[in-house]
Every structure is written in structure tokens, then in C-alpha cells.
Amino acid sequence: MSTPFTMGPAILFCPADRPERFAKAAERADAVILDLEDAVGEANKAAAREGVIASSLDPERTILRINSTRSEHFEADLDTLARSGYSTVMVPKVMTPEELALLAPYRVVALIESARGLLAAPEIAALPHVVGLFWGAEDLTVSLGGTSSRGPDGRYRDVIRVARSNILLAARANGKAAIDAINVDFTNLDSLAAEAADAAASGFSATACIHPAQAETIRAAYRPSAEQLDWAQRVVDGAAATQGAFSVDGAMIDEPVIRHAEALLRRAGTDERSAR
Structure with missing residues (x-):
């Protein structure tokens, strides 16, 4: 069984094709997600992989997000992971436990982004090499046929709140970390603070962020008074x-x-x- 996820509450995404940002991201957050998937365009995938292999971030504070196991980029990303020296990998769009078989040598954070993946979350979390579950509100909404994860008041819609709760339950029932979804409005730190405080009080282990300015807000929300x-x-x-x-x-x-x-x-x- 993998060792527990203990990277800290503020986990910052960083495009893998921007190596000049890697060190700054590591300074600002508790851990960094080097993103080979959504943050990198098709034309830059190869260069991004080389940047990851050449990087020297602390493996204990670094997660590599690869492309989906169903993607044409998966095999190359898997090779990059093996050559990078990093041992924690985030796998997007996970729908079944079986698709994570090739990643058994690594510590896996499974990213649940669909209704099918959500229903399989307890079985995915039960895998010995899975150390945590992360979820994506917007992709999940698309999988449901919806158009927005949040209502006019900025709060998650009921079905999305249910999904968030189920991710937490599936992860914690199996003794794994639960990582809360990003708040895409990085200019609204008050909203982020409220959501991160709720996440901490509910039992989430961390909250992901997409902008360095969000990191300290998340840290403060998880920090007891x-x-x-x-x-x-x-x-x-x-x-x-x-x-x-x-x-x-x-x-x-x-x-x-x-x-x-x-x-x-x-x-x-x-x-x-x-x-x-």
C-alpha cells in the first residue's frame, strides 16, 4: 500500500510547458501539479514532457498530471513519468479502477470528472496505489449534460454538491485523501476562503488552485485559529x-x-x- 498523501492543503497547478514557472509555483504553494493535460496545447506536448524530465522539484511536493489513459498521449506520458523521478501521478477522467492497472508502481491521485467515474469512486479509492481522489466540477457538469456547475449566487448546484460529498465519502471510507476542486474565479478570494474553510471542516485534505494568489487563502482556511x-x-x-x-x-x-x-x-x- 502507498504511503499517505501528506503534501499540505494548497496544491497549485502549473503548466508543464512553462518550466520557468516551476520553482516559483513550488515557493508559493505546498505542492505543485505539473500539468501535461489541459494546460498544454497539442503543439507543446513533447516540449512539456522534456521540461518535466529536466526539472528538479522536490518529489515529495510534486504531482505530475498526465493525460487520460484513453488518450493518444498516455503512452508517452507514462514514459515521461518513469524518466522524471516523480512518484505521484494525477490521472484525469478516471472512470474505472481497471484503467489504473499500469500505474500500480506509482502513488495515484485519481481525478473524477464524470458521472460514471463518480459512481465508481469507492472502487477506485479502494485500490492500494491510489492515495487520493480529486474531482472536477466543470467536466462533471458536462458529463451530466449541464451547462454550469454553479448557480447565479455563485454556489454549486445541488447535484454538484452531492458529487463533492460523494468524493469525500469514497476517499475517506478507504483512508485516502480527498482534494477539493479548484475555484476558477481567482479574483474572488472571499468565495475561495469560504469554500476552503468548508472543505477543511468537512474533512478534505487539500484544495487545488490555479493561481499563486489563491495559495495563501487556502492555507489560512485550513489553518486552525x-x-x-x-x-x-x-x-x-x-x-x-x-x-x-x-x-x-x-x-x-x-x-x-x-x-x-x-x-x-x-x-x-x-x-x-x-x-x-
């Missing part, structure tokens, strides 16, 4: 000192609340020194 950390540490300390239920700030604390507190401390990178 000082008040939350103080509460969480007192809960964990109380659990270590007490058998059974106890109270913190006038509220009864039981096992699920203790686990919530531990999750907050993990997200902040705080050692659970007093945890049971």
Missing part, C-alpha cells in the same frame, strides 16, 4: 487525565469530540503530546 487550537489542546489534555466523559468550557466531551480535537491538532502540525 489560536482559539480552536487552545480548545483542542485542552480537550486532548483532559482526555489523557480523565476516564469517560468530561467537560470543557461548559460542554460535555466524549469520544467523537476528542477525535475532532485531535484532527485540529494534526492539521496544525501540533504534536498530540497528551493524546491517549
Whole structure:
């Protein structure tokens, strides 16, 4: 089984045919997705592959997004992956677990972008070499025959919210990471902050972004506040000192609340020194 996905909350896409941007992207975000798929035009695919092979980003903080297993570019991308030194690969448009067989030597983030893929998400997440699920709202909407993932108020439509929830459930049921979809409006950081805060509170491991300006907003949304950390540490300390239920700030604390507190401390990178 692959090691867990621990790259951090802000994951930035970077076109693989723009090697001059690789280092800056790595500086701005917790991890970088070098994109050989949608971000690279047909004429630049070969040059992009060479750029990936020549790059020297930290493999622990780099994901290579290849083209779909059904694409004419898949074989060349697979060769690029083998020569690149990177071990985490994002595979787009995944519909079945079987199509990921050739990627068993790698850590796979499966990108779910269709109704068929969404229905197969639990089986895809169960594969030992899959470390996470990521989902794409716009392609999913196209697969449904829709025209927009969001309503006039900017919020996801009901069916898209269901899809987002199912990706989270499928990933977490199998102990894998769930990565939330990009917010394409990189000028609206307030909307991004609200969505990323909801993602963190719901259990997502990370949120992908398409512009460097979005990275710190995502980090801040996933970062627990000082008040939350103080509460969480007192809960964990109380659990270590007490058998059974106890109270913190006038509220009864039981096992699920203790686990919530531990999750907050993990997200902040705080050692659970007093945890049971």
C-alpha cells in the first residue's frame, strides 16, 4: 500500500510547458501539479514532457498530471513519468479502477470528472496505489449534460454538491485523501476562503488552485485559529487525565469530540503530546 498523501492543503497547478514557472509555483504553494493535460496545447506536448524530465522539484511536493489513459498521449506520458523521478501521478477522467492497472508502481491521485467515474469512486479509492481522489466540477457538469456547475449566487448546484460529498465519502471510507476542486474565479478570494474553510471542516485534505494568489487563502482556511487550537489542546489534555466523559468550557466531551480535537491538532502540525 502507498504511503499517505501528506503534501499540505494548497496544491497549485502549473503548466508543464512553462518550466520557468516551476520553482516559483513550488515557493508559493505546498505542492505543485505539473500539468501535461489541459494546460498544454497539442503543439507543446513533447516540449512539456522534456521540461518535466529536466526539472528538479522536490518529489515529495510534486504531482505530475498526465493525460487520460484513453488518450493518444498516455503512452508517452507514462514514459515521461518513469524518466522524471516523480512518484505521484494525477490521472484525469478516471472512470474505472481497471484503467489504473499500469500505474500500480506509482502513488495515484485519481481525478473524477464524470458521472460514471463518480459512481465508481469507492472502487477506485479502494485500490492500494491510489492515495487520493480529486474531482472536477466543470467536466462533471458536462458529463451530466449541464451547462454550469454553479448557480447565479455563485454556489454549486445541488447535484454538484452531492458529487463533492460523494468524493469525500469514497476517499475517506478507504483512508485516502480527498482534494477539493479548484475555484476558477481567482479574483474572488472571499468565495475561495469560504469554500476552503468548508472543505477543511468537512474533512478534505487539500484544495487545488490555479493561481499563486489563491495559495495563501487556502492555507489560512485550513489553518486552525489560536482559539480552536487552545480548545483542542485542552480537550486532548483532559482526555489523557480523565476516564469517560468530561467537560470543557461548559460542554460535555466524549469520544467523537476528542477525535475532532485531535484532527485540529494534526492539521496544525501540533504534536498530540497528551493524546491517549
